[in-house]
Amino acid sequence: MFNKFTKTAIAAALGATVLTAPMAAWAADFTIRATANSNETDEDYDGLVVFKNYVESASNGKIAVELFIGTQLCATGAECLEGVAEGSIDVYISTSGGAAGIFPYVQVLDLPYLMADDRVAEAVLTGDFTRKMRDMALETSDGTVRLMTIGNTGGWRNFANTQRRVTKPADLEGLKIRTVEADLPQELTRTLGASPTPIPWPELFTSLQTGVVEGTKNGITDIMGMKFPDAGLQYLTLDGHAYMGALWWMNNEAFLGMPEDMRRVVVDGFAELQQATFASPKRKSIEAYKAFVAGGGDLYVPTPEEKAAFAEAAAPVQDWFIANVDGGEEILGALKASVAEVEAEFAAQYERDLK
The missing domain is CATH 3.40.190.170 (Bacterial extracellular solute-binding protein, family 7)
Structure with a gap:
């Protein structure tokens, strides 16, 4: 040792x-x-x-x-x-x-x-x-x-692809989305109708360029740092599905x-x-977003209603997590309880701060 x-x-x-x-x-x-x-x-x-x-x-x-x-x-x-x-x-x-x-x-x-x-x-x-x-x-x-x-x-994971603007879950159907080897990102991609394709990170640029995959789930600093727009990644939807x-x-x-x-x-x-x-x-994301748009990238911000539609479509992944991951129910319960506590605290702060 x-x-x-x-x-x-x-x-x-x-x-x-x-x-x-x-x-x-x-x-x-x-x-x-x-x-x-x-x-x-x-x-x-x-x-x-x-x-x-x-x-x-x-x-x-x-x-x-x-x-x-x-x-x-x-x-x-x-x-x-x-x-x-x-x-x-x-x-x-x-x-x-x-x-x-x-x-x-x-x-x-x-x-x-x-x-x-x-x-x-x-x-x-x-x-x-x-x-x-x-x-x-x-x-x-x-x-x-x-x-x-x-x-x-790297901020938040968002859906980015080489093919089209994504404004609703149906727009992801059929797209080959790069994921890591872990089960959950693959299950999420599959639940939303896309095809999960595990690709090592160093191979992603070439995989986008050759059409082995058509999209990925990354933050903007990673996208720009790896020059993925040069490989054809031109559509980015800021759905912020995962921190x-x-x-x-x-x-x-x-x-x-x-x-x-x-x-x-x-x-x-x-x-x-x-x-x-x-x-x-x-x-770092400020300049990265500017560079993405300046290079011809299509940057889309979903409305609250559109983001709610993504969340509803992805909800079954929570059930999968509980059923398939050891300790899943315990840790998910802890996360939800913590989020609820924080959101309640912030709501009380807004009551004081916005008046």
Whole structure:
């Protein structure tokens, strides 16, 4: 097993792309090895830089954070989570689809139309719902993998395609929509009448270009970052069917092996990271939407009635989730209860704030 937390001068060995807080350089008592299978333009990297800076500074150099961006330590969700469980990786960020093979109930974040907007989603994910999912993950992993927080990685999933404007569920019928390997996105696509086609992310541009698939379910920053309009992706419907949650995992032994004051620093660091990942897609999406339209893209915003029609058509996916996912009913109940609580709180705030 990889021995993660050691008394060593690690910060000086960090790569040129990693920002180092001055106090962390030579006297760290603990080292956190954190990885994200993304790049330095991604929200995940933004969050890690904030986390690193905060933790190294707030710990007065007792904790050093070492960043590995890309696939240096691991290449897939299953491989990376295994590394976290075994202790060769301390911190890893996954999508719900990337973690579904080990923690299938995290796909609850992909259930469509349960959270209305950023404000609701962010309030839910900073509350007890995340703690509930943490407890379930610790039980599933026999106490080895700890969910630290849930941030965002790309805004909201929307339907985009190469063929036509989509204003109602019937417009999706027959379209070959790219999904990840996870069951729930495929079931959603099938329920709405489209044909789910699992395609690895690196192959999606060519698959769109050649017609292997005709659409995808992604946020605008991913669409523009990967230059999908150049592959023919010209129709984007902002139905916002799923919040693109980023699940931040940590080796539980490594976390509990620190004294309480250092654990508090790490927890606060993840809170800072979460806020950074909430904010980053909002800013980046502004220019991304402008670029999409400027390039000839068709951007459609459904009316409330049209969005309700999408939600009604997708409702059977919740029943599928309960019937087919271990822990599905438990985690879906927790999410719905949290959303209801948040929405009631916001309604009371509007009563005061709008007068």
